[in-house]
Amino acid sequence: MSWAGWLRLIVVTGAVLLLEVLCRAGVIAKTVLPAPSVMAGDLYRLLASGAASADIGETLGNVAMAVIASILLGFVAGVAIHAMPRVRRALDPFLATYYAVPFFVFYPVLIVIFGLGAAPIVVIGTLFGVVAMLINTLNGLDRIPRVLLKTARVHGMDPVRTALMVKLPSAAPFLFTGAKLAIAYCFIGVIAAEFIMSSSGIGYSIAYAFNNFDNARMYALMLFIIVLVTVLNAVLFTWERRIMQRRRR
Amino acid sequence: MKANVAAKRDLHEEAGANPAPAVHAELKGVSRIYGVPGQGGVHALGPVDLTLRQGEFFSVVGPSGCGKSTLLDVLSGLSVPTEGSVSFEGKPVAGKVPDGVGVVFQEDATFPWLTVWDNIAFGLRRAGVDPAEIERRVDYAVGFVGLKDFAKAYPVQLSGGMRQRVCIARTLVMRPRLILLDEPFGALDAQTRLIMGDELLKLWRETGATVMLITHALDEAAMLSDRIGVMSSRPGRIIEEIETGWSRERDSRIASEDSFGQITARLWRLLREESLKAAGLAGGGS
Ligand SMILES: Nc1ncnc2c1ncn2[C@@H]1O[C@H](COP(=O)(O)OP(=O)(O)O)[C@@H](O)[C@H]1O
Numbered sequence: 001m002s003w004a005g006w007l008r009l010i011v012v013t014g015a016v017l018l019l020e021v022l023c024r025a026g027v028i029a030k031t032v033l034p035a036p037s038v039m040a041g042d043l044y045r046l047l048a049s050g051a052a053s054a055d056i057g058e059t060l061g062n063v064a065m066a067v068i069a070s071i072l073l074g075f076v077a078g079v080a081i082h083a084m085p086r087v088r089r090a091l092d093p094f095l096a097t098y099y100a101v102p103f104f105v106f107y108p109v110l111i112v113i114f115g116l117g118a119a120p121i122v123v124i125g126t127l128f129g130v131v132a133m134l135i136n137t138l139n140g141l142d143r144i145p146r147v148l149l150k151t152a153r154v155h156g157m158d159p160v161r162t163a164l165m166v167k168l169p170s171a172a173p174f175l176f177t178g179a180k181l182a183i184a185y186c187f188i189g190v191i192a193a194e195f196i197m198s199s200s201g202i203g204y205s206i207a208y209a210f211n212n213f214d215n216a217r218m219y220a221l222m223l224f225i226i227v228l229v230t231v232l233n234a235v236l237f238t239w240e241r242r243i244m245q246r247r248r249r
Numbered sequence: 250m251k252a253n254v255a256a257k258r259d260l261h262e263e264a265g266a267n268p269a270p271a272v273h274a275e276l277k278g279v280s281r282i283y284g285v286p287g288q289g290g291v292h293a294l295g296p297v298d299l300t301l302r303q304g305e306f307f308s309v310v311g312p313s314g315c316g317k318s319t320l321l322d323v324l325s326g327l328s329v330p331t332e333g334s335v336s337f338e339g340k341p342v343a344g345k346v347p348d349g350v351g352v353v354f355q356e357d358a359t360f361p362w363l364t365v366w367d368n369i370a371f372g373l374r375r376a377g378v379d380p381a382e383i384e385r386r387v388d389y390a391v392g393f394v395g396l397k398d399f400a401k402a403y404p405v406q407l408s409g410g411m412r413q414r415v416c417i418a419r420t421l422v423m424r425p426r427l428i429l430l431d432e433p434f435g436a437l438d439a440q441t442r443l444i445m446g447d448e449l450l451k452l453w454r455e456t457g458a459t460v461m462l463i464t465h466a467l468d469e470a471a472m473l474s475d476r477i478g479v480m481s482s483r484p485g486r487i488i489e490e491i492e493t494g495w496s497r498e499r500d501s502r503i504a505s506e507d508s509f510g511q512i513t514a515r516l517w518r519l520l521r522e523e524s525l526k527a528a529g530l531a532g533g534g535s
């Protein structure tokens with residue numbers, strides 16, 4: 001591991017240990033925050049009992065659907081918009097300010113349109129993820145070196161082959177970054193949407209536990225989300241770095 | 250002449266006996282204007298009349314921005330001329346790169362996601378060449394450009410000069426009959442340029458291909474070419490064609506001959522005025 005890697009590990013471990021000590025010593029009240037070891041124990045029991053399985057499954061399902069929709073729609077829209085420079089110029093300001101829009105203000109509208117099931121949740125998740133994918137698709141297509149396209153023409157490649165064998169691999173690192181961001185944003189969108197507009201899922205369970213003063217369950221679920229997202233991002237980050245190392249000039 | 254050009258390539262040993270060298274590629278009254286003529290369009294090239302003879306080594310020199318790369322684009326069929334016509338082996342070139350034309354670009358054109366070996370095999374695979382034949386040709390080419398130890402490396406692990414050699418090998422395995430190179434050694438130091446120049450001469454002799462080399466290095470043009478076309482400042486026209494008279498078996502040692510100095514001096518005189526014009530310093534005394 002690198003020096004920075006060790007430092008990171010030390011900082012994180014130190015913070016957790018400090019929290020543990022402060023909680024055990026009673027500096028932080030049990031009612032405010034249980035000790036990390038207690039949280040971990042609660043989480044273990046919660047997972048082992050299967051009491052949260054349905055909610056976890058539902059949330060992961062919603063995230064998966066939002067991720068797939070975001071990546072597909074973002075990619076297709078990115079390719080289409082890239083092919084239409086005038087449309088792109090018109091859309092540019094919207095894309096640039098997109099993440100400044102608080103989508104949750106639309107939640108009454110979404111519920112009216114899609115009802116109370118999973119649909120509005122997936123829609124919110126997709127709204128969060130899709131533009132990250134779209135912007136990175138545009139970026140990737142912009143950065144295809146013109147000389148590679150000329151090379152394709154020298155080899156007599158038709159537009160379809162050029163797209164598949166030159167444009168796609170050339171843009172791949174950016175598409176990967178877009179997909180990685182879309183996954184992170186979909187988690188945020190889905191869990192936040194579950195908080196306010198759902199009657200199931202992890203987000204809902206956390207809100208429910210909070211309203212019922214069930215600290216053990218609330219913190220266990222929060223820990224679960226944080227660990228899950230951290231592990232997922234670490235895996236994607238490592239994978240991305242491995243791709244980039246082979247590629248970037 | 251049209252029908253037997255391909256056959257003639259295999260017989261190029263005997264081609265020396267041919268008194269009137271065949272026309273291999275030809276530009277007639279070619280101009281290229283980028284954008285809309287008159288309304289802020291850039292007149293980059295021409296009008297140019299140019300004939301490349303079968304099997305010759307032709308170099309193009311000219312001040313930067315005079316339209317050399319544009320000339321290559323138009324000749325290869327990558328770009329359609331605004332006026333005039335281009336032909337290769339007797340057939341018109343129109344918006345498509347003809348079979349038998351290979352191009353090495355000024356910029357790094359390696360595919361960063363492919364290994365050196367796969368980069369070089371790229372064109373052969375597209376052309377559907379038999380795998381055993383691909384292996385044979387690529388292995389030979391990897392050795393020819395001195396990258397045997399780097400066959401499995403990715404472009405990111407190579408220097409600029411090595412990447413340019415990958416591009417040269419990728420072009421060479423296609424066995425082009427006309428090779429166009431756009432300042433391929435631009436990024437290299439003087440010693441490496443000399444070595445690469447000799448390698449290029451060797452390649453030219455071994456393949457019998459016609460070569461058009463664009464360069465801004467006058468000594469390189471003088472050393473490598475049978476004939477040199479000197480271009481004016483933009484819009485680039487060919488203002489002079491110089492025959493060097495070198496034998497086919499030449500290498501960089503001719504740089505010590507008297508006539509080498511004379512050719513270089515002549516190129517320098519022709520280009521000095523054009524370069525001053527290109528830099529906006531026209532008529533800057535003599
Ligand atoms: N695609 C293009 N669109 C507009 N102008 C161009 C384009 N390509 C080249 N030019 C212009 O045409 C002129 C000749 O360019 P180029 O052929 O690249 O010159 P050289 O290779 O001799 O340096 C330059 O002034 C350049 O700015």
Ligand SMILES: [Mg+2]
Pocket residue numbers: 317318319355431
């Ligand atoms: Mg150029």
